[in-house]
Amino acid sequence: MSAKTIGIIGGGQLGRMLAMAAARLNFRTVILEPQADSPAAQVANHQITAAYDDPAALAELASLCNVVTYEFENVPVGAAETLAASVPVYPPPKALEAAQDRLVEKRFINDCGIPTAKFHSVDSQEDLEAALKDFGGQGVLKTRRLGYDGKGQRVFRSPADSAEGAFAALGGVPLVLESFVAFEREVSIIAARATDGTIVAFDPAENIHRNGILHTSTIPASISDATAKAARQAADAILTSLGYVGVIGIEFFVLADGSLIANEMAPRVHNSGHWTEAAYVVSQFEQHIRAVGGLPLGDAGRHSDCVMQNLIGDDILTVPDWLRRKDALVHLYGKTESRPGRKMGHVTVLTAKT
Structure with missing residues (x-):
């Protein structure tokens, strides 16, 4: 078997474990990651040290690889689409689009016939106050993009929790308010x-x-x-x-x-x-x-x-x-x-x- 090369965008632990699995199946791996000596690069064949959307780095990655994948969902969609013009990118860039924005994600999941918590789009303090009123003063306020491991969130447990300044406190960026779910x-x-x-x-x-x-x-x-x-x-x-x-x-x-x-x-x-x-x-x-x-x-x-x-x-x-x-x-x-x-x-x- 001649070794094919898989490009992995992202150099964290998930990329590391992907590179280890790839080596067992005779694939070579190239990591694109701005941090030098990333966890993934320690076990990969090569690292391109550059921003995820750097045009020269993307061109180099495409030239070195037979297919490109990624280890995290906040890869710039434009970068994935640029790569996809010259090399297969899996999962497809539209999966990134669906997952990067919590509002888009929930609407997509609902379109697949799968229920989610109730939600409201929040683009202002006024939107937040109206959404909280609809949910009885309760809910989880989240940034639509870039939040993970509990970051970029604020919980309203009762109508007594003040919402004053909450929109600005989360950066004044597009948000989504999700209703509480009584789960087991x-x-x-x-x-x-x-x-x-x-x-x-x-x-x-x-x-x-x-x-x-x-x-x-x-x-x-x-x-x-x-x-x-x-x-x-x-x-x-x-x-x-x-x-x-x-x-x-x-x-x-x-x-x-x-x-x-x-x-x-x-x-x-x-x-x-x-x-x-x-x-x-x-x-x-x-x-x-x-x-x-x-x-x-x-x-x-x-x-x-x-x-x-x-x-x-x-x-x-x-x-x-x-x-x-x-x-x-x-x-x-x-x-x-x-x-x-x-x-x-x-x-x-x-x-x-x-």
Whole structure:
């Protein structure tokens, strides 16, 4: 086999794990990332150190690669479209368009026949006050773009919470107010679509967040077969509508009756699917490389139950203890500086499949 080259936009831990999976399948990887010596570049064949939308860097990336993918959803759409004119880009740029703006995303998900929380577009302080009135003074106010891990948000828990100055406090940028959802648990599904339209989904994971950041993912999730089936059907609808190629992560709220409310989607490999490297023969990272590289998708048969835990900030100090355990797979991200809220690695603890 002659090695083909996959370009990866973004040099974080997701790009790192994609590059590692690519190497196992005889692909070379080129990273486009403005930070020198990024986590992904430590294990890739080459890094182009430049802005994601730098014209010369994009031209170089296209010239070096057979296909281009990305590790995060805030890649400039224009950059992805520029690349797509000369080299295949997977997932397609329209997946970025759908996921980068929370308002556009929710409307798209609704158009796929999947319910979301109720929402209002907020473009002024007056819009915010009217939206809060409609939701009884409650809701979650979010920036439409660039928010992640709980950033760019403000929660209104009761009519007593003052909204004065809230629009300006979040930067005076376009916002969306989402209604509260009375849910029992949060789950996510990781699914992949190949270039021939084949779709394979992993088992849904049950997620617990702390301070807006994923803490643990448990598999299997405490949901019914019908709820799991509904999650897979939602993934199928979204992937098919977008003509998607690659792995996607979709987060849901599970209601008391077992029905699902979609929270958000990420057109990339996803933190809540890291456990797949321990509990499946083919991980989400290899699945993504298989999809964008034109290879058959791997089987989605899980061989173990597990709990994946993120190592955040000073959790990195617990690594020696984790390494002493016989049931734990430790994965570190090559980051040399620990900061509060920063994902430094993850650990997956395996148990017998039930």
